[in-house]
Amino acid sequence: MPVVPPPLIALAAGAAQHRLASGGRPGVARRLAAGGVAAASVCLLADTSRRFRQAGTTFEPFEPSRSTELVTNGPNSITRNPMYVGMAGLLTAHALYRGGWATALPVAAFVGVIDRIQIRPEEAALREVFGQAYDDYTRSVRRWL
Secondary structure (H helix, E strand, C coil): CCCHHHHHHHHHHHHHHHHEEEEEEECCHHHHHHHHHHHHHHHHHHHHHHHHHCCCCCCCCCCHHHHHCCCCCCHHHCCCCHHHHHHHHHHHHHHHHHHCCHHHHHHHHHHHHHHHHHHHHHHHHCCCCHCHHHHHHHHHHHCCC
C-alpha cells in the first residue's frame, strides 16, 4: 500500500496549481463557478465521511482490509471513490479560481496518481475482504464517474 496520504497528494497538487497560475484576479463568474464546485466537493466529502462513520467502517486509505462493511449508498452509488472525486473537485475549483490552462494539469496528475498508486491496491484489498459483493458493486458503479 502507498505511504503518502491522499490529502497530502492533493495539497501538493494545489501548491503546484498556485505556482502555475496566471496570476490574474478572478472575475465574478470564475469566483462563482469555483465556489459552486468547491461547495459541491465539500458536501460530497462530508456526506461520504458521515456514511462511513454511520456504517462503523474505516475509510483509512492505508488499511482498506480493515473495512467491515461495503458502503454502496449515497455518493458511493454514483462513484466507487467519492472521497477522491471530492478532492479532485476541490482541485478543479482551485484551478477555476486561479485561472490559466496550466492549473488543470495538477488535477489530471492527481487523478492519475491516485488511480494508479492508491485506488488499485484499495480495490484489491476490498475484493479480498468482500469477494463477490465487491465484484458485483464494481460492475454496477464506475471507479470515478
